[in-house]
Amino acid sequence: MSCYPSSWAEAIKALALGELGFTACGIARAEPVEPAAVERYDRWIASGHHGDMTWASRHREVRNDPRLLLPGAQSIIMVALNYLPATRQPAGAARVALYAYGRDYHRVMRARLRRLAAHVEELTGGATRACVDSAPLRERYWAVRAGLGFIGLNNTLIIPGRGSFHVLGAVLTTAAIEADEPCTDTCGECGACIKACPVGALNRDGDAADASRCLSALTIENHDEQLPPELARRLDGRVAGCDECQLCCPHNASAVPTTVADFTPREAVMRLTPRAIAEMTAEQFDNEFAGSALRRVTLATLKRNAAEGLHN
Template sequence: MVNLPPDSTQLTGSVVRELAAECGFDLAGVAAAGPAPDFGRYRAWVDAGMAGEMRYLTDHRADLRADPAELLPGLQSVISVGMLYSGPEPCSVDMTEPERAWVSRYAWGDDYHDLMRGRLKKLAHKLCEIRECEWRACVDTAPLLERSLARQAGLGWIGKNTCLIREGVGSWFFLGELLTTAVLQPDLPPPDRCGTCTRCIDACPTAALTPYQLDARLCISYFTIELRGMIPENLREGMGANIFGCDICQDVCPWNRKAVQTREAAFAPRDFAPDLEKLGAISEAEFQGMFRSSPVTRAKYAGFLRNVAVAMGNSGLDQFREPLRRMAEYPNAVVAEHARWALSRLSGLEQAL
């Protein structure tokens, strides 16, 4: 139970952090309500076409991001929370087994959306015991600029890789928000600690990053999770073994060298580097079973097989010719085309030797 100071007209960040920790959040801070200061950046990004085909970023609800009060009338404060998800496992950039695929860290365990939403509701109930208020819990899917809000709430700075990074913690954490009509004392954004570093920009295999901006149309994470159709042919090579998401621009970030690890059992890895041959042969039912309650199902079965085909092509291993020939006969045209590309890539790699 939180002890309140006697004249607590405005609840302080430390009270909020205490409540959030009781609900299982690793990070928490408060941003004051008001128009989103970074909305112009968002609008310019969308107008430049950098959202690709992510309609939920460009549709009629896009402009709601200009002010979080659009989502809760009478909004006074936004509690931004973070949950760590990384464990002691190796980084994608250190993987050396070409017969294996790579699933990005955030998708190793259970999906975070329901878990965080449940905890945010718990936080709301605790807050309501202290202050009568209206509230709304958001995780990822609401039209909110979550990283901007988290920065304003003091959770970290936005790095040149566009991720929110916290000094002494790293960037392997999810974000969520509790919008509330309660008046809470806002926190301050921390300084940008990227300095002259450009590791993330230099390491991105598809040149998707310029400082503080990501062009989703070039990003492996976008291709493997969000894009439903053909992956641009000239960028498939850069995808390497990544079959769902991409961690490279965070793997190389010096602030993740000593990243704080999660204690959350739900995020423990199932199989972060699964066997490509096994993946290429799974049925749709097996796919659903293998990735039940995991974020990986977002790729959909056909998208997943498409990604597996590309990774097989990039492996340089002859053993994948046979499974790829079978995938080239697959009724889904996208999967079949990527399998044919992968076969020709394997031949090209062989000739280059």
């Protein structure tokens, strides 16, 4: 594969890190996922640890080769956007994961990715495809390959010096753009997240989290009438997501809040309580959470989660 001028990479990163406000931007060659990473993922699926995330077991072939997402793809541009809010919900609130305090990150990221993709097309003449949780693409794997950071034992992408409170996005392109070196950092001896997880969903081997136990997956992806009682007892007021394994991570100790206005905590999240959810009508939910990631959880599931908090 021939590589084009490094000025393309420089121009793309300048836009991404400047005007578009991404925390990090890197470029990987679009090629099949390494066999070791494929095996690891297959093991996770075979163990059933993907829990209710049934989508994770679909589209295996595409997930293992991003060139099937965009014919002729040669490069993957990976970006990270900081969502860490400057303020937190008060004590007694129905606890919502920090990424869902403001506007739905899919919308926020997609708008920025479109601009980045348009710039890439104009610059290189190549075709593009933007992805934010919208395609079977192993975003964290490609973020490592693009040099953004490493995957911690808490299964998040950790950007050295910037932490893990970021959403990831990708622009695939048929243009051959100078690639970055993959990140080779690791968690070392830490293990703080394994101890902090309230349900023992993490492990020292770094195999992906057991989503059949993880409170984040259970509160968001599981829509059964009831949660397994022994796990529901550990919710501790959480109604959508869990941040425990990120809050304890030393890489987040000096993480700075986002400057993205769309991620400003919405008032409805700050005053959300289990009681308010129990009494909330569909109309109120629609009005107060239009454009919020909480809509993906659904009101029925929020009510189920909140009921656990009221009963325990």
